[in-house]
Amino acid sequence: MSHEASLRYRHLGIDTAHEYVVYMNAGCHICRAEGFAAQTRLEVHGNERSLIATLNTVHSSLLGIDEASLSVSAQQALGVQAGDALRFSHVPVLVSESDLRAKIYGQRLDATQLAGIVADTVNGRLSDLHLAAFVTACAGDRLDIAETVALTRAMVGAGARLSWQREPVVDKHCVGGLPGNRTTPIVVAIVTAAGLTMPKTSSRAITSPAGTADTMEVLAPVDLDLAAIRRVVEQTGGCVVWGGGMQLSPADDILIRIERPLNLDSDGQLVASILSKKISAGSQRVLIDLPVGPTAKVRSSEVAERLAQRLQQVGATLGLAVDSIITDGTQPIGCGIGPALEARDLLRVLQNQADAPADLRERALLLAGRVLEMGGACAPGEGRLRARALLDSGLAWQQFQAICAAQGGLRDVPHAPLTELIVAPHAGSVRQIDNRVLARIAKLAGAPASAAAGVDLHVKLGQPVEAGQPLYTLHAEAPGELRYAARYASEHGGVIEIAHD
Amino acid sequence: MSHEASLRYRHLGIDTAHEYVVYMNAGCHICRAEGFAAQTRLEVHGNERSLIATLNTVHSSLLGIDEASLSVSAQQALGVQAGDALRFSHVPVLVSESDLRAKIYGQRLDATQLAGIVADTVNGRLSDLHLAAFVTACAGDRLDIAETVALTRAMVGAGARLSWQREPVVDKHCVGGLPGNRTTPIVVAIVTAAGLTMPKTSSRAITSPAGTADTMEVLAPVDLDLAAIRRVVEQTGGCVVWGGGMQLSPADDILIRIERPLNLDSDGQLVASILSKKISAGSQRVLIDLPVGPTAKVRSSEVAERLAQRLQQVGATLGLAVDSIITDGTQPIGCGIGPALEARDLLRVLQNQADAPADLRERALLLAGRVLEMGGACAPGEGRLRARALLDSGLAWQQFQAICAAQGGLRDVPHAPLTELIVAPHAGSVRQIDNRVLARIAKLAGAPASAAAGVDLHVKLGQPVEAGQPLYTLHAEAPGELRYAARYASEHGGVIEIAHD
Numbered sequence A, B: 001m002s003h004e005a006s007l008r009y010r011h012l013g014i015d016t017a018h019e020y021v022v023y024m025n026a027g028c029h030i031c032r033a034e035g036f037a038a039q040t041r042l043e044v045h046g047n048e049r050s051l052i053a054t055l056n057t058v059h060s061s062l063l064g065i066d067e068a069s070l071s072v073s074a075q076q077a078l079g080v081q082a083g084d085a086l087r088f089s090h091v092p093v094l095v096s097e098s099d100l101r102a103k104i105y106g107q108r109l110d111a112t113q114l115a116g117i118v119a120d121t122v123n124g125r126l127s128d129l130h131l132a133a134f135v136t137a138c139a140g141d142r143l144d145i146a147e148t149v150a151l152t153r154a155m156v157g158a159g160a161r162l163s164w165q166r167e168p169v170v171d172k173h174c175v176g177g178l179p180g181n182r183t184t185p186i187v188v189a190i191v192t193a194a195g196l197t198m199p200k201t202s203s204r205a206i207t208s209p210a211g212t213a214d215t216m217e218v219l220a221p222v223d224l225d226l227a228a229i230r231r232v233v234e235q236t237g238g239c240v241v242w243g244g245g246m247q248l249s250p251a252d253d254i255l256i257r258i259e260r261p262l263n264l265d266s267d268g269q270l271v272a273s274i275l276s277k278k279i280s281a282g283s284q285r286v287l288i289d290l291p292v293g294p295t296a297k298v299r300s301s302e303v304a305e306r307l308a309q310r311l312q313q314v315g316a317t318l319g320l321a322v323d324s325i326i327t328d329g330t331q332p333i334g335c336g337i338g339p340a341l342e343a344r345d346l347l348r349v350l351q352n353q354a355d356a357p358a359d360l361r362e363r364a365l366l367l368a369g370r371v372l373e374m375g376g377a378c379a380p381g382e383g384r385l386r387a388r389a390l391l392d393s394g395l396a397w398q399q400f401q402a403i404c405a406a407q408g409g410l411r412d413v414p415h416a417p418l419t420e421l422i423v424a425p426h427a428g429s430v431r432q433i434d435n436r437v438l439a440r441i442a443k444l445a446g447a448p449a450s451a452a453a454g455v456d457l458h459v460k461l462g463q464p465v466e467a468g469q470p471l472y473t474l475h476a477e478a479p480g481e482l483r484y485a486a487r488y489a490s491e492h493g494g495v496i497e498i499a500h501d
Helices: A029-034 A072-078 A095-104 A111-122 A128-137 A145-157 A184-193 A212-219 A226-236 A250-262 A267-280 A301-317 A339-350 A358-374 A383-392 A395-407 A435-444 A479-491 B029-034 B072-078 B095-104 B111-122 B128-137 B145-157 B184-193 B212-219 B226-236 B250-262 B267-280 B301-317 B339-350 B358-374 B383-392 B395-407 B435-444 B479-491
Strands: A006-009 A021-025 A041-046 A049-058 A067-070 A085-090 A170-174 A198-202 A238-242 A285-292 A321-328 A418-423 A428-433 A454-457 A470-476 A496-499 B006-009 B021-025 B041-046 B049-058 B067-070 B085-090 B170-174 B198-202 B238-242 B285-292 B321-328 B418-423 B428-433 B454-457 B470-476 B496-499
Touching: A021 A029, A041 A072, A049 A072, A067 A072, A095 A111, A095 A128, A111 A128, A111 A145, A111 A250, A128 A250, A128 B128, A128 B250, A145 A250, A145 A267, A145 A301, A170 A184, A170 A198, A170 A267, A170 A358, A184 A198, A184 A212, A184 A238, A184 A339, A184 A358, A184 A383, A184 A395, A198 A212, A212 A238, A212 A339, A226 A238, A226 A395, A238 A395, A250 A267, A250 B128, A267 A285, A267 A301, A285 A301, A285 A358, A301 A321, A321 A358, A339 A358, A339 A395, A339 A454, A358 A383, A383 A395, A418 A479, A435 A454, A435 A479, A470 A479, B021 B029, B041 B072, B049 B072, B067 B072, B095 B111, B095 B128, B111 B128, B111 B145, B111 B250, B128 B250, B145 B250, B145 B267, B145 B301, B170 B184, B170 B198, B170 B267, B170 B358, B184 B198, B184 B212, B184 B238, B184 B339, B184 B358, B184 B383, B184 B395, B198 B212, B212 B238, B212 B339, B226 B238, B226 B395, B238 B395, B250 B267, B267 B285, B267 B301, B285 B301, B285 B358, B301 B321, B321 B358, B339 B358, B339 B395, B339 B454, B358 B383, B383 B395, B418 B479, B435 B454, B435 B479, B470 B479
Parallel strands: A006 A067, A021 A049, A170 A285, A198 A238, A285 A321, B006 B067, B021 B049, B170 B285, B198 B238, B285 B321
Antiparallel strands: A006 A085, A021 A067, A041 A049, A041 A085, A418 A470, A428 A496, A454 A470, B006 B085, B021 B067, B041 B049, B041 B085, B418 B470, B428 B496, B454 B470
């Protein structure tokens, strides 16, 4: 294909998520000369950069025959503007494609091969179809320890990596799926109050009603650049910021986006995902919280134990000390589900208020205690006591205020203008709570985009209830969202199952 | 999600190939209320039909906040027009998704499970990511015989099925990859001249410079409806028509579209692909031609033999008699590569012209002979002689004219206005011919869209050549296409490798 043949970029603003798509009029000379049809892969050159994109042909006046457009991610990657020239060439043969095929056919991949696949994942040279094939070929336990180590290292190598001038740098991570489980800001406050360093980079919600970054943003700015983060950590020993802009293991974000719709679990990829983020963030000692429950991400202790062992083993090979803790994941932690409601809960715990959710406080103390022990801030077995002392004395709250101030100032927690109470249909006791449906209801109510929206839970497992007693309250900022959430809640009455005693 | 919330359909005409995509303004009330982002899967309702589509959000004035659009395939499936109301709902839980996951994790699937996956493939409920995961999970030899039988049966069941009032109905199929190998019309002419029934439904080119339907269309109309096909077969005993509009094993077309970019081979899926098309077309006895060569689709005799055995075994279980023949796939057959050039070659063979390509004639006689034997038109071992008699006597040519007349009239073969000769750079002998690069050159010259375009090959393997002796001629209808093809040819001088003797 001739490099001389060019088309002018026209902006259409179509967001396809990560996948690079190029749009051309089906009648343009390039499509006609090459016989290109939808789904052909092309190399696109513009602004002295290039990328590989999938062709969508346009059969309307949307694009002239001398024009081409790009999906938002592709346009941003090239940095082209309206009117810029785009040139096209055939896709070169990719080594990563044949390595991927080898993996599909059951061969083990070495470090170089995995690094090539990860690099081509990050630079968009592999299509979503290739990535789906890759995660499928790695599903279950089809990555052995050596491959998992190599994949983790490759994922770290394909992104930015932070380093800190302090030791030890501790961290904690929760293997998701439990609404309201917002222990991280409390843990950061406690362990940094004890003098440890915990620069926490966290994520926004992907499929949940709130990520730690969403909840923290209710209380303080979280979108800080690296210089600002360094200043905060220098001043306070810790931070709770959004890590999404720092290109820490970007391959992880891309693979998660493919695994999620396929609903695939891969031990190896989960381990590589968690550990690559932690190593990239400069952590040295990490505690992994593995909540187990029928509607949590990890559904059995056996799976959790296998995962814990794998995390420890791969971490050790890569110089990262990993400890895991298997916790109760049968019901939400705390009362609030949604950014502001969760922020309210964690403030109550930090401020030692009488109405602080006991389970959130206990979970945070358990995790903070283990992190204190891992970080050498106390003797083994004394972590929980030490954590409790730091919390009860108000030192943790003082420390949290200092962190928020350093990040840009502590904010007031907003309240949703609209609420609706859901009550028990009959007397009995709470037999089961479906974490997934509850999370869905909170999202329909507007979380996390509407920070004050979500669900406020009033009961716990095993608790006796009367007919008409409040089970939970919907919080919303817009009537439409309240209505959606209420309708979905009424269609899923069993989200909180009341057993007739 | 509320069914009351609707958007108006606006036509954008974006062709994404088979995948259903829905476009919405990122600021529309549905995206905002649901927190939908690019790549969410949605059920789309309109015109009293529904389908599942992947969301692309639009961040421009391309769509108003009360509008939505669909990819061409999705718009056609729903049959909606500009201004029609589209409603949206959450994607229901699909049984086929969890069965797919089971296969990914290494479980065997039963007939019901495979039928569900195939049905959801055809009706577009599984995304391209799911299909990529499916073909990956079946790659290599990960489908056993029982699964291959069940997959084949499911693919037949998910489409239309023809039946004929005559017996036996014979067919042949070539496992592709060999340019110019256009034996089918000759075989049809010979075996129907012997009184057998061979209603041949063939395909257009997908990645090659010409499919059998493209070549046959140079000589007669091939886009006939079922009633017309029945009339042709009733009159002549055979036909060579395009099968693409008849919905014979539509799942096959979809899976091929996914496998091709991944370049995956799966014994089970290849067998299911071939046999489902044949069974759907009403064939009873089928000969499979397996050309073996380093640049053909099948690269070793071992692979070909394993495939032949699998085809026979699965066919037998499904009531289809399958015989296979392993042939030489080291170089193109005949001289022409491209619809009109191949049509010219096959006419020369049928008309017993002195300049008829000997290899094409021999290959056609070999295959026709085997089909005659399979169909009981002659004693075993006498097929080739019988085929030769039918060809040499002019009966096959008479029969071919009758078929063309019945299909709508024999046409003159067009000639390309532009040609360019490629000559040997030095003396020697032809050591190797790269089928794939030669096919690519023919496509760049305009084949198959420009019927007269392509490559006319003047040498065969082992042939001695002088410096400057013609190797092949490029044929094109447009100067730009001739230029592209010539440039690519000059960059790939080794497509025909001349050994210094």
